[in-house]
Amino acid sequence: MSEYIAGRAQMGSSLAFHIIFASLGVGLPLLLLIVEGLSLRAGADPNWHLLARRWSKAFGILFAVGAVSGTVLSFELGLLWPGFMRFAGGIIGLPFSMEGFAFFIEAIFVGLYLYGWERLSPMAHWLTTIPLAISGAASAWFVTTANAWMNSPAGFRLVAGRVTDVHPLQAIFNPGTPIETIHTTISSYLATGFAVAAVYAAGMLRGRTGGLHRRGLIVGLALGAICTPLQIVSGDINARWVADHQPIKLAAMEGQFQTETGAPLRIGGLPDPAAGVTRFAVEIPGGLSFLAYGDVTRTVRGLNSYPADQRPDPRMVHVSFQVMVAIGFGLLGLVTWFFGWLWVRRRVPESRLMLTLVTLSGFAGFVAVEAGWMVTELGRQPWIIYGVVRTSEAITPAPGLVVSFLVSIAIYIGLAIALILLLLRLAAGTRRQEADGAKADR
Amino acid sequence: MSAHALNLSVAAVLWLAMITYAVLAGADFGGGVWDLLATGPRARDQRRAVSVAMGPVWEANHVWLIFMITGLFTAFPVVFSRLAVGLYLPFTLILFGIVLRGAAFAFRAHGAGEDGQPSAWGTAFGIASAITPFLLGACAGSVASSRVPAEAGPAALFAVWVTPFTLTCGALALAICAGLAAAYLAVEQEAVSQDLAEDFRRRALGAGAAALVFAVLALVTGLGAAPGLIRGLLAQALPLTALAFAAAAVAAAAMLRRRYLLARTAAVAQVALVLLAWAAAQYPVILPPDLTLDGTASPPESMALLLGTFVVGALLLVPSLILLFRVFKGRNPAAGRAVT
Ligand code: HDD
Ligand code: HEM
Ligand code: HEM
Numbered sequence: 044m045s046e047y048i049a050g051r052a053q054m055g056s057s058l059a060f061h062i063i064f065a066s067l068g069v070g071l072p073l074l075l076l077i078v079e080g081l082s083l084r085a086g087a088d089p090n091w092h093l094l095a096r097r098w099s100k101a102f103g104i105l106f107a108v109g110a111v112s113g114t115v116l117s118f119e120l121g122l123l124w125p126g127f128m129r130f131a132g133g134i135i136g137l138p139f140s141m142e143g144f145a146f147f148i149e150a151i152f153v154g155l156y157l158y159g160w161e162r163l164s165p166m167a168h169w170l171t172t173i174p175l176a177i178s179g180a181a182s183a184w185f186v187t188t189a190n191a192w193m194n195s196p197a198g199f200r201l202v203a204g205r206v207t208d209v210h211p212l213q214a215i216f217n218p219g220t221p222i223e224t225i226h227t228t229i230s231s232y233l234a235t236g237f238a239v240a241a242v243y244a245a246g247m248l249r250g251r252t253g254g255l256h257r258r259g260l261i262v263g264l265a266l267g268a269i270c271t272p273l274q275i276v277s278g279d280i281n282a283r284w285v286a287d288h289q290p291i292k293l294a295a296m297e298g299q300f301q302t303e304t305g306a307p308l309r310i311g312g313l314p315d316p317a318a319g320v321t322r323f324a325v326e327i328p329g330g331l332s333f334l335a336y337g338d339v340t341r342t343v344r345g346l347n348s349y350p351a352d353q354r355p356d357p358r359m360v361h362v363s364f365q366v367m368v369a370i371g372f373g374l375l376g377l378v379t380w381f382f383g384w385l386w387v388r389r390r391v392p393e394s395r396l397m398l399t400l401v402t403l404s405g406f407a408g409f410v411a412v413e414a415g416w417m418v419t420e421l422g423r424q425p426w427i428i429y430g431v432v433r434t435s436e437a438i439t440p441a442p443g444l445v446v447s448f449l450v451s452i453a454i455y456i457g458l459a460i461a462l463i464l465l466l467l468r469l470a471a472g473t474r475r476q477e478a479d480g481a482k483a484d485r
Numbered sequence: 486m487s488a489h490a491l492n493l494s495v496a497a498v499l500w501l502a503m504i505t506y507a508v509l510a511g512a513d514f515g516g517g518v519w520d521l522l523a524t525g526p527r528a529r530d531q532r533r534a535v536s537v538a539m540g541p542v543w544e545a546n547h548v549w550l551i552f553m554i555t556g557l558f559t560a561f562p563v564v565f566s567r568l569a570v571g572l573y574l575p576f577t578l579i580l581f582g583i584v585l586r587g588a589a590f591a592f593r594a595h596g597a598g599e600d601g602q603p604s605a606w607g608t609a610f611g612i613a614s615a616i617t618p619f620l621l622g623a624c625a626g627s628v629a630s631s632r633v634p635a636e637a638g639p640a641a642l643f644a645v646w647v648t649p650f651t652l653t654c655g656a657l658a659l660a661i662c663a664g665l666a667a668a669y670l671a672v673e674q675e676a677v678s679q680d681l682a683e684d685f686r687r688r689a690l691g692a693g694a695a696a697l698v699f700a701v702l703a704l705v706t707g708l709g710a711a712p713g714l715i716r717g718l719l720a721q722a723l724p725l726t727a728l729a730f731a732a733a734a735v736a737a738a739a740m741l742r743r744r745y746l747l748a749r750t751a752a753v754a755q756v757a758l759v760l761l762a763w764a765a766a767q768y769p770v771i772l773p774p775d776l777t778l779d780g781t782a783s784p785p786e787s788m789a790l791l792l793g794t795f796v797v798g799a800l801l802l803v804p805s806l807i808l809l810f811r812v813f814k815g816r817n818p819a820a821g822r823a824v825t
Contacts, residue, residue, distance in 0.1 A: 104592075111587035114547065117554045118580040122573060125566035132562025133783030137790055139555040144798035147548045151805045155812060162812055174805075209784045441573035443642060454581065458588050465592055 049448040050123045050438045055420065056448075057115050059413055060455050064109030066412055068149070069183045069228065070235020070266075071102050072176035075156070078262060079169045090255040094262075096160070097473055098239075101466060103157045108462055110150070115451075123444070126437030127427050130206065134199050134214045135192045138185040145182035149175060180228055187227045191219035194419065195288055196428050222284045223419070226277045229270050230415060234408035236266030237374065241405020244398040251474075257391055264401065267408070268378035275371050279334070285422075286335035286343075289429060292422035294346045295357040296364040297331050298324065305329040306343035311365055314357040319347055321361065355424040363417035370411040377404055491789055492560075492782040496771070498795050499556045500764050504757045506549035508665070511658075511756060512538075513546055515666025517586065517614020518659070519688060520607060530681055532607065534670055547587065559791050563781040564772045571633035574642045575620045582617035585609055615659060622658025626651030626703075629763065630711035631773035650703065650710035657699035661756060664692035668740065668749040675745050682745065689740050689748065697733070713773065717766025725765050729758035 044052075075095055082091035117139070121128050128136075152175045159168055192198075198214030199206050240263030243256045286293045293299070298314035298321030299306055308331045312324025329339035336343075346354050377400055384392040427434040438444075486494075516535040523531040558565040569576065589610035627633060627646040634645065667689035674681040707715045718726045736751035769778045782788060 107587065110547070111584050114551060114587070115580060115584055117551055118576065121554065121558055121565055121569035122576055122580070125569045128558045128569070129562050129566035132558040132565060133560075133787045136555065136559025136562065136783075137787065137794060140552070140559050140791060140794050141798075143548065143551045143555045144794065144802065146551070147798075147802055148805055150548060151802075151809050154809055159812060209787055211787050211790050439570055439573060441570055441642070443574065443577075447577055450581065454584060458584075461588065461592055 044445055044448075046442065046444040047435060047438055049444040051434065053444065053448040053451050054119055054123055056452060056455065057112065057119055058416065058420075060459070061109070061112040061116055062412060062416060063409055064105055064112060065183060066231040066234045066409070067102075067105050067238070068109045069179045069231035071098060071105070071239075072172055072179050073232060074098065074235065074239060074262060074266065075102070076169075076172040076176050077266075079172060083165055083169055088254060088258070090253075090258050093255055094259055099157055099160075100469055100473075103153070104462065104465060104469075106150075106153050108458065110146070112455075112458075113146070122441075123439055124427065124437045125439050127432065130432055130437070131192075131428060134206065134209050134211060135189050137211045138189045138215055142182045142185040145178045145185060149178035149182065152178065180231075183228055183231060184224050187224045188215045188217070188220045190419065191223040192217045193427065194223070194423055194429050195219035196431050201431065218288060219284070222277075222281050226274065226281050226415070229274045229277055230412050233267055233270035233274055233374075234412050236263045236268075236270060237401075237404040237408035239263035239405075240267060241402045244401035244405075247393060248395065248398045248402065252393065260401065261391065264378060264381055267374065267404070268382055271371065271374045271378055275375065278368070278371060283335060289422070290344050291346065291349050291353065292355065292360070292418075293335060294344060294349075295355045295360040295422050296418060297343075298357055298361040299331065299343055299345050300347050300357075301345040302342060302348045303345065304332070304342045305340050306331040308334060309361075312361070314361045316346075316354075316357060321357075353425065355422050360418055360422045363414040363421070367411045367414040367418065370407045370414070374404055374407060374411075377401070486789070488782070488785045488788075489779055491785055491792060492778050495556070495560045495782075495788050495792055495795075496778055498792070499553055499560065500760070502549050502553045502556065504760050506546070506553065507756050507760060508753050509546040509549065511618060511662040512666045512669045514614045514618040514659075515662040515664070515692075516670070517611050518663045519666055519670065519685070521611025521615065522688075525684065527678075527681055527684060530678070531684060534674055534677075534681060534685075535666075538670055538673055547583070550583075556791065560783055560788060561771060561781045562783060564776055567633060567772060567776070568628070571645050572624050572627060575624050575627075575646050579617055579620045579624075582613040582620065586613040586617065589613065618662040619655040619659045621655075623647075623651045623655035625658065625763075626654030626711075628772060629654070629714045629767070630707070631713070633772060648706075648710055650706040653699055653703045653706055657696060657703055660692050660696035660699055661759075664689055664696055664736075665752050665756060667692055668736070668745065668752045671740070671745040672749050682743075686740060686743065686745070689752075690737070693733070693737050693740065700733075714763070714766055718762055721768070722762045722765035725758055725762035729755055729762050732758055 075098055078091050078098070079095040081087055082089075082095060120139075152171050155163070155171045156168070156175060159171065163171070192214050195218040196214075197217035198210045198212070200208040240260050243259035243263065246256045247260065282293070282296075285296070295314075297306070298309055298312055300314070300316075300319040300321070305328060307326035307328050309321055309324035309326055312321040314321045331343055332341040333339045335341070346357060381392060381397065381401070384397075423429055425433050425435065427437045516538055520532050520535045523529070523535075525531075554565075586609075589606045592606055623646050626648075630648070630650050632645050632648065632651070667685045671682050671685040671689060674685060704715065732751050732755035736748050736755055739745075739748035739751055767773065770776065771778055771781060783791075
C-alpha cells in the first residue's frame with residue numbers, strides 16, 4: 044500500500060464513518076421535533092413522549108461521536124492534504140468556519156435538550172428542537188458547499204499558476220452547490236427515517252408490538268416515504284448536472300467506455316477498464332442519452348476519449364452508482380407497498396416479511412449514502428479540485444501515512460464496537476424499565 | 486479597514502480563541518490528569534469531582550479548537566499547511582489523543598462506567614488527557630524555536646519537535662494545565678467537602694512548583710534554542726512577561742492561604758498572559774523564522790467575510806450561551822446525574 048493510497052484511504056474511511064453520525068445529526072432533530080410536538084397535543088398518547096425520551100438518550104451519544112469524528116476530519120484536511128489547504132484555504136475555508144459556528148450552537152441546544160427535561164416547561168423544551176434541527180441542517184449545508192466547490196471550482200482565477208481575484212461567496216455559491224446540497228440533505232433525512240423505522244420493525248419481529256413500536260415504525264417510514272421520491276427526482280437532476288459539468292464522471296458512473304450516439308442505459312454490469320467494456324449489464328438502447336441529455340440520439344463521450352491520466356477508475360464508481368439508484372427505487376417500492384396496504388386495509392402491515400424488509404431498509408439507507416459519496420469522491424479522481432489540482436499533488440510529503448491509516452482504522456473499529464455495545468445496553472436498560480412499567484399498569 | 490487592520494483583527498480573534506481553549510480545555514486536560522492520579526482514601530470522590538466538573542462542557546470547550554483550526558486554514562492557509570507538514574507526527578498523536586479522550590469521556594458519561602470507579606475508559610481518558618497538553622506544549626515550543634521547516638520536504642518526523650527546549654515547553658504546558666484544573670476543582674469542592682478541597686489544594690501547589698521549575702528550565706534552554714523568543718519576551722513583551730510571573734505569584738500565594746477563587750482567577754490570568762506575551766514577543770511573525778502576518782494572509786475579501794462570520798456567529802452564539810448558563814444557573818447539568 045503506497046503512502047498516497049493510504050492517505051486517500053484514511054480520508055475516505057474517516058468520512059465514511061463520520062457521515063453516518065452526520066446524517067443522524069441532521070435527521071434526528073427533525074424526528075424529535077415531530078414526535079415531541081405530537082406529545083404536546085391535548086390528550087396525546089403517552090407513547091409519543093416516551094419515544095422522544097428514548098431517542099434523546101441515543102442522540103446524546105451519537106452526537107458526541109459525530110463531534111469527535113468531525114474533529115478528526117478537520118485535522119485530516121490539513122494533515123493529509125496540506126497542498127489542498129494551501130491552495131483552497133482562502134477560497135473555500137469559510138464554510139468550514141461557518142460549520143464550526145453551526146456546530147457550536149447545535150452543541151448548546153443539545154445540552155439544553157438532553158439535560159433540560161425537568162428544568163424547562165414542555166413547550167420550551169420542545170422549542171429547543173427547532174434551533175437544533177436548523178443548525179444540524181445548516182452545518183451539513185455549509186460542508187456540502189465545500190464539496191460541491193471541489194466538483195465545480197469557482198470564485199477565483201488562475202493566472203500563471205497563481206490564485207488571484209478570490210471571491211469566497213462565489214466559491215460557496217458555485218454551480219454545484221444547489222444541486223449537491225439538496226441531494227445530500229434529503230439523504231440525511233431519508234437514511235435517518237429508515238434507520239429509526241428499522242429499530243422498531245426489529246423490535247416487533249421479536250414480539251414487542253406495543254403502541255410505542257408501531258408509532259416509531261410509522262413516523263420513521265413516513266419520513267422515509269416523503270424523502271424517497273424527492274431524492275430520486277433530485278438524484279436525476281444531479282445526474283443531468285454531472286452530464287453537463289463533469290462528463291467524464293458520468294462516463295465512469297455509467298461504465299461508458301466508447302463515445303456513442305444513442306448510448307444505452309446499463310442496469311448492473313461490471314466495468315473492465317483493461318478491456319474497455321462493461322460486462323453483464325442489461326442495456327436499454329438510447330437510455331443513457333435520453334436520461335442525460337433528454338434525446339435518445341444524443342452522443343455520450345466515453346472514458347476512452349479522455350487522456351489516460353485524467354480518467355477515474357470506473358469500477359467502484361459504476362457499482363456505487365448502481366447500488367445507490369437500486370436502493371432508491373427499492374425503498375420507493377417498500378414505502379409504496381407499506382402505505383398502500385395501510386391505506387387500503389386501514390391497519391399497519393405487520394407480516395414477518397414486511398417487518399424484515401423494513402429492518403433491512405435501515406441499513407440500505409446508509410449504504411446508499413455511502414455509495415452516493417463514493418460516486419462523488421471517487422468519480423472526481425484524479426482531481427481533488429476538479430480540473431485544477433490533482434489529488435496526488437495535494438497529499439502531504441510527510442512519511443508514515445500507512446501507519447497513521449492503520450491506527451485510525453483500528454480506532455474507528457474500536458469506537459464502532461464500543462458504540463454498538465453502549466446503544467444495545469441503552470436499549471436493554473429501557474426495555475427493563477418498560478417491563479417494570481408494563482407489570483405496574485397491567 | 487486596511488488589509489493590515491483586517492489581518493490583525495482576524496489574527497487577534499484566533500489568538501483569543503486559542504487562549505480560551507487553553508484556559509477551558511486546559512483545565513479539562515488537567516482534570517483528566519487528576520483523574521489518573523486520584524490517590525488516598527478519597528480517590529473515588531476525587532474522580533467523581535473531576536467528572537462532575539466537566540459534564541457536557543467538554544463539547545463546548547473542544548469547539549474552540551475546531552474554531553481555531555478552521556479559522557487558521559481560512560485566514561493563513563500557508564501557515565496552516567506548513568504546520569501540518571512540519572508537525573505531522575505530534576499533530577496526529579494529538580488528534581488520536583483527542584479522539585480517545587472524547588470517546589472515553591462520552592462513553593463513561595453516558596453510562597458505560599460506574600462513576601468514580603477506576604475503569605479502562607477512565608485510565609484511557611487520563612492518559613490521553615496527560616499526553617495531549619504535553620504534545621501541544623511541545624508543538625508551541627517547536628514553533629517558537631523556529632524548528633518548523635521552511636520547505637515542504639519529507640519532514641524529519643522527530644527532529645522538528647523533540648529538543649530539550651520543546652520537551653520542557655511540553656512539560657510546562659502539562660504542569661500549568663494540571664495546576665489550573667486543581668484550582669478549578671478546589672473552588673468547586675470548597676462548599677462540598679473541605680477534605681477534597683484540601684486534596685486539590687495540595688495538588689495545585691505541587692503543579693505550581695513543577696510549572697515554576699519548567700518555566701526556568703525553558704528560559705535556560707531557550708537561550709540556545711530560541712534566542713529570538715527570549716529577547717522578544719524580555720524586550721518587546723516585557724510588561725506582559727512580568728505580569729505573567731506576577732499572576733503566577735498571586736495564584737501561588739492565594740492557594741497557600743486557601744483563597745481558592747482568587748487563586749483560580751490568577752491561574753487563568755497567568756495562562757492568558759503567557760500566551761499574550763508569546764504573541765507580542767513574536768509579532769509580526771506568525772510562524773518563525775520567516776512567515777509574517779501580512780505575508781501569509783488570505784485576500785482582503787476572504788478576511789473581511791471571515792471577520793463578518795465571527796461577528797454574526799458571536800451574535801447567535803452569545804445569547805445561546807447565556808440561555809444555557811441561565812437554564813442551568815452555571816451548575817453543571819450532568820452534575821445531578823453523575824453524582825447520584
Ligand atoms: C452531510 C453532512 C456532513 C458532511 C458531509 C460532513 N459533516 Fe461534519 N458534521 C456534520 C455534518 C457533515 C454535522 C451534522 O453537523 C455534525 C455531525 C454530528 C454533529 O455533531 O455535527 C458534524 C460535525 C462536525 C464537526 C464537529 C464540530 C466540533 O467537534 O466542534 C467538525 C469539525 C466537522 N463536522 C467537520 C467536517 C469536515 C471537515 C467534513 C468533510 C471533510 C465534514 N465535517 C463532513
Ligand atoms: C462534504 C464535505 C466533504 C469534503 C470537503 C470532502 C473532501 C475530501 C477530500 C479533501 C478528499 C481527499 C482527496 C481526494 O481523494 O479527492 C476526499 C476523499 C474522499 N472522500 Fe470526501 N469529502 C466530503 C464528503 C465526503 C463524505 C461525506 C464521504 C463519505 C463516504 C466522502 C468520501 C470520500 C472518499 C471515499 C474519499 C477517498 C476517495 C479517493 O481519494 O479515492 N467524502 N474527500
Ligand atoms: C434513485 C435515484 C438516484 C439517483 C439518479 C442519484 C444520483 C446521484 C448522482 C448523479 C450523484 C453524484 C453527484 C455529484 O457527483 O455531484 C449522487 C450523489 C449522492 N447520492 Fe444519489 N441518487 C439517487 C438516489 C440516492 C439515494 C436513495 C441516496 C441516499 C439515501 C442518495 C445519496 C447520495 C449521496 C449522499 C450522494 C453524495 C453527495 C452528493 O454528491 O450530493 N442518492 N446521487
